[in-house]
Amino acid sequence: MSAARxxxxxxxxxxxxxxxxxxxxxxxxxFFAPWLxxxxxxxxxGLPFQNxxxxxxxxTNDIGQDILSEIIWGTRVSLTIGxxxxxxxxxxxxLIGIVSGYYRRWLDPLFMRLADxxxxxxxxxxxxxxxxxxxxxxxxxxxxxxxxxWAGPARVIRxxxxxxxxxxxxxxxxxxxxxxxxxxxxxxxxxxxxxxxAQFIRAVSSAVLIESSLAFLGLGDPTAKSWxxxxxxxxxxxxxxxxxxxxxxxxxxxxxxFTVLAFALIGYALEEVVNPxxxxxxxxxxxxx
Amino acid sequence: MMLQFWGSKLLQYILVLVFTLxxxxxxxxxxxxxxxxxxxxxxxxxxxxxxxxxxxxxxxxDQPIWRQFTIYLGQLAKGDLGYSYxxxxxxxxxxxxxxxxxxxxxxxxxxxxxxxxxxxxTLAAWRRGRFSDLGTLSLFIFLDSMPSFWLGMILVALFGAxxxxxxxxxxxxxxxxxxxxxxxxxxLYHLALPLTTLTLVTIAGLxxxxxxxxxxxLGEQYITVARAKGMPEGHIVFRHVLRNAFLPVxxxxxxxxxxxxxxxxxxxTVFAWPGLGRLMFEAVLQRDYPVLQAxxxxxxxxxxxxNLAADLLYPLADPRVRVEGRRF
Numbered sequence: 001m002s003a004a005r006x007x008x009x010x011x012x013x014x015x016x017x018x019x020x021x022x023x024x025x026x027x028x029x030x031f032f033a034p035w036l037x038x039x040x041x042x043x044x045x046g047l048p049f050q051n052x053x054x055x056x057x058x059x060t061n062d063i064g065q066d067i068l069s070e071i072i073w074g075t076r077v078s079l080t081i082g083x084x085x086x087x088x089x090x091x092x093x094x095l096i097g098i099v100s101g102y103y104r105r106w107l108d109p110l111f112m113r114l115a116d117x118x119x120x121x122x123x124x125x126x127x128x129x130x131x132x133x134x135x136x137x138x139x140x141x142x143x144x145x146x147x148x149x150w151a152g153p154a155r156v157i158r159x160x161x162x163x164x165x166x167x168x169x170x171x172x173x174x175x176x177x178x179x180x181x182x183x184x185x186x187x188x189x190x191x192x193x194x195x196x197x198a199q200f201i202r203a204v205s206s207a208v209l210i211e212s213s214l215a216f217l218g219l220g221d222p223t224a225k226s227w228x229x230x231x232x233x234x235x236x237x238x239x240x241x242x243x244x245x246x247x248x249x250x251x252x253x254x255x256x257x258f259t260v261l262a263f264a265l266i267g268y269a270l271e272e273v274v275n276p277x278x279x280x281x282x283x284x285x286x287x288x289x
Numbered sequence: 290m291m292l293q294f295w296g297s298k299l300l301q302y303i304l305v306l307v308f309t310l311x312x313x314x315x316x317x318x319x320x321x322x323x324x325x326x327x328x329x330x331x332x333x334x335x336x337x338x339x340x341x342x343x344x345x346x347x348x349x350x351d352q353p354i355w356r357q358f359t360i361y362l363g364q365l366a367k368g369d370l371g372y373s374y375x376x377x378x379x380x381x382x383x384x385x386x387x388x389x390x391x392x393x394x395x396x397x398x399x400x401x402x403x404x405x406x407x408x409x410x411t412l413a414a415w416r417r418g419r420f421s422d423l424g425t426l427s428l429f430i431f432l433d434s435m436p437s438f439w440l441g442m443i444l445v446a447l448f449g450a451x452x453x454x455x456x457x458x459x460x461x462x463x464x465x466x467x468x469x470x471x472x473x474x475x476x477l478y479h480l481a482l483p484l485t486t487l488t489l490v491t492i493a494g495l496x497x498x499x500x501x502x503x504x505x506x507l508g509e510q511y512i513t514v515a516r517a518k519g520m521p522e523g524h525i526v527f528r529h530v531l532r533n534a535f536l537p538v539x540x541x542x543x544x545x546x547x548x549x550x551x552x553x554x555x556x557x558t559v560f561a562w563p564g565l566g567r568l569m570f571e572a573v574l575q576r577d578y579p580v581l582q583a584x585x586x587x588x589x590x591x592x593x594x595x596n597l598a599a600d601l602l603y604p605l606a607d608p609r610v611r612v613e614g615r616r617f
Contacts, residue, residue, distance in 0.1 A: 113304065119544065120305050122592050124551025125569060126312075129585045132573050133316050133327070205434075212436045213555050217570055231439060235559065241457070245446035253439035260434035 006194060009273040010266070019265030026259050030075040037069035041225060049244070058247040061230075062237045070230050071252050077226040078259065081142055081211045086203035088146025093153030093203075094189075094196050100154065101161025102184050112158070115151040123148050124213060131219040138221040141214060145207050153199040157192050164191045198270035205263030212256050227252040298600055302593045309589045313582045314361050324350060327578055329374050336374060347372075370586075371579035380583040383568065388587065390460055391564030394480065395553045398487035403542060406492045407535065410499025414534075415526050417504060426500070433493030437552045441486040441559035448482060455481050458561045483560040491549055498541040503534040539606060543599045546592050 010016040029036060038055075039045045044064040045056075052059045058067040100111040127144050134140040164170060165188065173187050214220060215228025216235065230252045234240070239248045317327035329336075329344050336344075345351060349360040364371075370380040409429075413422040432440075449457030456462070460479045467475050506512070507530055515525045554566030561567060565584050572580040 113301065116301050117304050117308055120301065120547065120592065120596060121309070122547040122550040122588050124548075124554055125566075125585050125588045128554065128569055128573060129312075129316070129581060132576070132578075132581055133320050209434075209436060213438065213551075216436070216438045216555060217558060218574060228436070231436075231442070235438075235442065240442045240446040241450045245442065245450075249439070249442050249446065253436060253443065256439065257431070257435045261431065264430065264434055 006197075006270070006273055010269055013269040013272065015265040016269030019262045019267075019269065022258055022262035023266065026075060026255070026262060027079070029072060030079050033072050033076055037066075037072040039066035039069040041065055041070040041073045051243075052247050058251060059244065061233060061248065067230070067248055067251075070225055071227065071255060074225055074227045074230060074252065075255065077138075077224045078208055078211060078228070078256070081138065081145070081226065082204045082208035082259075082263075084142045085145035085149070085207040085211070086200055088143065089149040089203045089207070090153055090196060090200045092146070092150035093199065094157055094192065096150065097154040097157030098161050098184050098188055098192065101158040102165060102180070102188065104162070108158070111154070115154050118148060118151040124210070127210065127214060128217060128219065131214055136219050136221050138224050141211060141219070141221065145210050145214075149203060149206065149210075153196070153203060156199055157196060160192050160195050161188055164188050167191075194270070194274045198267055198274050201263050201270060202267035205260045205267060208256065208263070209260050227256050295600075298597075302597065305589065305593060309586055310362070310365070313586060314358055316582075317578060318354070318357070329579065340374070370583040373577055373580050375575050375577040375580070380579050383580060384565065384583060384587050387563060387565050387568045388591075390562060391550075391553060391557070391566060392591075393476075394483055394487065394557065394562060394564055395549050397480070398484055398491060398553075399542075399546070399549055401484065402488045402491040403495055403538070405488070406495030407499050407531075407538060409492075410496045410538075411503050411526060411531055411534070413496070414500045414503035414507065415522075425496070429493040429496045432489050435490060436555075437486060437490040438555040438559050440489060441483065441556050444482050444486055445559065455479075457482065460563050479562075483556050483562050486559075487549065487552055487556050490552055491545060494541055494545050494548075495538055499534060499538050502537045503530055506530045506534040509533075536606060539599060539603055543596055546595050546599075550588055550592055 010020070042065070045066050046060045046064050048060060048062050048064045050056055050060040050064075056066050056068065058071070061067055061070070096111050096115075100108045127148060130144045131141060134144065170183060170187050173183050178187070211220075211226060212228030212231070215226050216232050218232055220226055220229040220232065222229075231249060234244075234248045234252075239245055318324050320327055325341065325344055328348055328350075349357045352360075368381065370384065372378075373380050373383060376383060409425055413425050416422045445457045448454045456479050460476055461467075461472070462475050462479075503526075507526075512525060512529060515529055550566075553564065554569055556562070557564045557566035558570040565588055569581060569584045569588075571577070572584065
């Protein structure tokens with residue numbers, strides 16, 4: 001399926017439209033953060049616990065940093081972590097999915113058993129354990145999220161490979177004496193890429209959410225403040241018991257929600273385009289005859 | 290066929306358990322730093338020489354690695370989960386205090402979200418494409434995107450701090466000395482906000498699955514037959530469709546167990562609910578590694594047990610499984 005066709009179908013899909021618009025807004029915020037933010041989010045620029053004012057539209061936090069600037073710069077951190085974690089998850093997921101679907105006899109049972117194990121383990125407690133031992137560094141958080149979320153995508157991609165490997169052009173490549181790796185990566189990989197893209201978008205969405213939970217539990221990187229960490233400090237200082245929740249807690253949480261929503265909507269839309277069985281998708285109106 | 294199915298299921302759970310044990314064993318021993326500190330927690334510097342020797346002997350730190358592993362397994366087999374030098378109590382006792390609270394919160398949240406998810410999913414599929422369907426659908430997708438802890442904080446700010454309808458902290462009123470009936474009402478009162486939070490963030494997956502599989506079931510031929518017989522629409526939906534559409538929900542339900550437990554970790558932290566999740570958060574803050582490890586293991590064991598229970602119940606819901614093994 002060509003990129004142009006995917007984009008065309010995405011444009012027609014209502015969920016895809018809303019998601020793309022939201023995402024553009026958020027990515028622009030991350031990109032233009034240095035120009036949008038009025039203060040350095042790591043500098044004390046005012047008195048602590050100030051109410052919103054023209055200088056500080058969302059007030060200041062417990063040590064006098066500008067909350068709006070924190071949130072604007074946090075966009076970069078949250079998106080970066082989500083993006084790289086999803087990239088690791090999808091790299092592993094695609095590789096394992098293809099290899100597993102292709103070598104059905106011996107590698108498939110092994111990898112799918114492994115995927116089952118990963119899916120059963122309560123992953124947030126596991127991540128907390130790993131993050132606590134590895135230490136709060138951004139690269140560790142990215143790695144932990146990536147290494148523990150590949151199983152879902154791997155399963156989806158494997159099931160696609162299972163049908164792709166029976167297609168005529170793959171059989172032809174095999175009868176012409178194509179090597180296994182050539183068939184897997186030249187012939188099967190392009191076939192699963194659209195689905196991998198959809199899975200990637202969904203993975204970013206869940207990675208952003210997971211990162212915010214880890215940061216909220218005090219496991220975020222203190223030198224790279226994400227939205228989750230802003231909320232961690234707000235919680236630690238009891239902001240939700242005072243009027244400060246309105247400008248300290250509401251905005252970062254809404255941003256997380258809309259980011260996750262944007263990626264999820266685009267992911268749903270892409271999956272519908274890619275997987276004909278889901279045509280009609282989440283907003284499916286007709287019953288299957 | 291049946292035997293094979295159970296064999297593979299059991300093997301899967303055993304693998305999960307082995308993985309958990311191996312991870313707990315190797316993490317403190319493979320990470321850079323003193324294994325004693327990583328085993329006993331950050332407070333090890335404050336301990337006396339005698340206590341240090343106790344820790345050495347307890348874990349067999351001067352022995353070869355395989356011997357350490359058999360010591361570790363032997364202690365677990367005896368039900369010894371370790372000792373928290375921070376709290377100066379056996380970890381088993383600490384977990385025993387916390388486990389019932391987590392079971393209460395996650396159990397009721399799962400039951401409530403499954404109930405609401407299934408009912409709303411069926412109704413939405415029945416009213417497909419209308420305003421009520423699209424409205425619920427958008428609402429649940431929106432809820433699904435929220436961080437659970439943030440939803441909890443907002444609920445606290447609104448219904449706890451602002452309106453003062455519900456308590457915002459803990460599971461019981463401290464020093465109230467309630468007994469019997471009043472104590473139970475007190476707990477339920479404290480449960481209200483955490484339960485609402487956890488339920489709201491769990492419903493979406495179950496709702497979406499139920500709605501989707503109901504739409505599929507509505508297209509089946511036996512539904513056409515039922516309609517042709519002149520059966521009332523409500524009867525068709527709730528008697529014929531619901532029972533068949535329910536099956537995929539069980540699978541999703543099992544997959545969401547881990548998520549709910551994870552969600553409980555952060556929700557318990559927001560509400561200072563005295564369960565395992567909050568315990569894990571406290572252990573992270575204090576770098577109390579023995580507690581952290583044991584909690585993780587306990588949570589995994591709970592999830593495995595719940596999965597097993599769901600596996601046992603599945604044949605009751607779908608009689609076809611009883612004869613031909615699992616049907617996917």
